[in-house]
Amino acid sequence: MLDLYLAQGRRLGRLTGATEIPAGVVWIDMLRPTAEEERLVEQAIGIDVPSHADMQEIEASSRLYQEDGTLFMTATLLSKTDTEEPVARPVTFILAADRLVTIRYSEPRSFEIYAARCQKPGADEDAAGILAGLLDAVIDRAADTLERLAAEMDALSAKVFLPRAARRETELAYQDVLRAIGRKGELNAKIQESLLSIGRLTTYLGQALMNARPAKDVRGRVKTLGRDVASLTDHAHFLADRVTFLLDATLGMISNEQNTIIKIVSIATLVFLPPTVIASIYGMNFQAMPELAWPWGYPFALALMVVSAILPYTVFRRIGWL
Incomplete structure (x- = not known):
């Protein structure tokens, strides 16, 4: 499916299900594209759209590269974080001179959030600015997920360290606690994987924008995004240590019982x-x-x-x- 976003003053207009790419399109969002849609984008922009298999490569040279002045960047983004089965899937960002192309086979909530935001007045109108805003939404979503994860870890910690009488009253099941800790640890690991890939992307993008000479505020936004990713990565490491501690404590409680x-x-x-x-x-x-x-x-x-x-x-x- 193709979603096209056209510059309309200080906002972006959305065109869904298009069969051709009109002039004025600054962002092309490809969700599970078909072969015909890939050919349409390739003809309109003059690039080779990476396949799904290419997007799943993990080496940096396959995820971050440049061809004829066009930047190809792939990062791992989370989706379904509000469920018990979160997934981490690669998303490719293609930044050409005047257009941004995103290719994804999952539906991160951050894309929906930014898509709604960019259709309001005051949105970014150029491809580099749209990419910075989209990455900002992705990082904000990761921060929200980390905050929720920390709150859930607090609730689990309170359960594990309840007094014995209170544990009997609440009929605490340590098996359920262990499963919950395992799910939190898995989610945190996926967040760390996502932040690692986003951090590499922002570093590469910042260096590429220095050579491309875009607007100064875009370079500043990308630099700020890199600092945000670094701080969130530190917080994710802290939560990983906390998951380990809580797991050891729960196993100790089970052994004590x-x-x-x-x-x-x-x-x-x-x-x-x-x-x-x-x-x-x-x-x-x-x-x-x-x-x-x-x-x-x-x-x-x-x-x-x-x-x-x-x-x-x-x-x-x-x-x-x-």
Whole structure:
């Protein structure tokens, strides 16, 4: 699908489902393009549109390069971050002299946000400015995702470190907590991957714009975007350390709960071991046992078993095992 954006004063007009590219188009957004749409763009701009397989290359030389003054830049962007299955897919930005082409096979929310913003008065009108604004929307979306992730990590941390009585009341399931931590860690890893690729793109774009001599404010915006990516990357690293800490803490809590259960079972075994021994002794069927003919033998055995159970229980209570 092709979405075309034309300069109309201080705003951009949107043309959806076009079969040709008219004059005045400054941004061509290609979402899951067909072969016919790729040929249309190639003929209109005179470039070779990268294929989906080319976009998935991870080496820098395949993601950031220049051909005949046209910049080809690919970054990994996130989508579906509000769901339990976020995805990270490559998106290619092609910056020609007077046009920007974006190729994507996913639907990042940042594109929808910027598309709505650029149709209002005061939007960027040139290709470099549109690219800077679009990257700004992508980075803002990543920042929002990190903020939400940090808040969710706070909620998980509060659950893990609840007092024992409160954990019993809320019926905390550590398996669910582990799964939640795993999902947060996976999302954070995808954010780090995305920020890494965006950081490389902004660095490359800043150097390319220095040689291309665009508007000074665009170069300044790209430089600011690079600093924003660096700060978000540091925050993502902090969240990664926090995920690791929370995972270790949760596993420690699970181990502690298991040790408590094992300790209780062990103490119960020790408490009932002496009565079992006494019962085993008097359960033997030897004829020469003196107590067999004793009228008070049965009450004596019962009392002896009770005392032998109470004594170790009292000792364990005093030393703090119970």
